[in-house]
Amino acid sequence: QKEVEQDPGPLSVPEGAIVSLNCTYSNSAFQYFMWYRQYSRKGPELLMYTYSSGNKEDGRFTAQVDKSSKYISLFIRDSQPSDSATYLCAMMARASKIIFGSGTRLSIRP
């Protein structure tokens, strides 16, 4: 079993829809959780960084962490065609390396 599981998609939704992206993990030591957005042939861009459980909101993006279920989510409200990209979840335990999910390809249809 991989430490971090992420559905590769592709996920296609109409413009304006709410998008839900998710990852599950097996290592209970993970405490730091990140979401990155990667456009084709570009480096990943950090969207959200959270510590431990709870919610964090930044504009149209909301990150949720449920450590009891070992489940993290990224919600995108009012999705735009420019949100079309691959979204990578990432997590790490204290003083350890970052473990990435395989990425979910998202396409927003105009």
Added chain:
Amino acid sequence: GAVVSQHPSRVICKSGTSVKIECRSLDFQATTMFWYRQFPKKSLMLMATSNEGSKATYEQGVEKDKFLINHASLTLSTLTVTSAHPEDSSFYICSARERENTEAFFGQGTRLTVV
């Protein structure tokens, strides 16, 4: 967010030559830098972790003599692909973080093509 600059963005080289890729943290001091390789439509594969002033730690299966990493200062790390072969063609990405347990920021990536 913090800015990490990677250069060059694209490079084509002949088989047998060496190529150097630079990764700079522009607005913070990066105690740790990471080097990744990414194949088309695949996730990031960690190659090595470098701490300023120390030898890099390579992941299993990564040839340290082929992928030379130098992290000489708190703002610069370099990856040199030595005696490049066509199978080394890939997208290489660096990332940097200021302190342990903080978020990492990525460079723009370098597309290497070996002909």
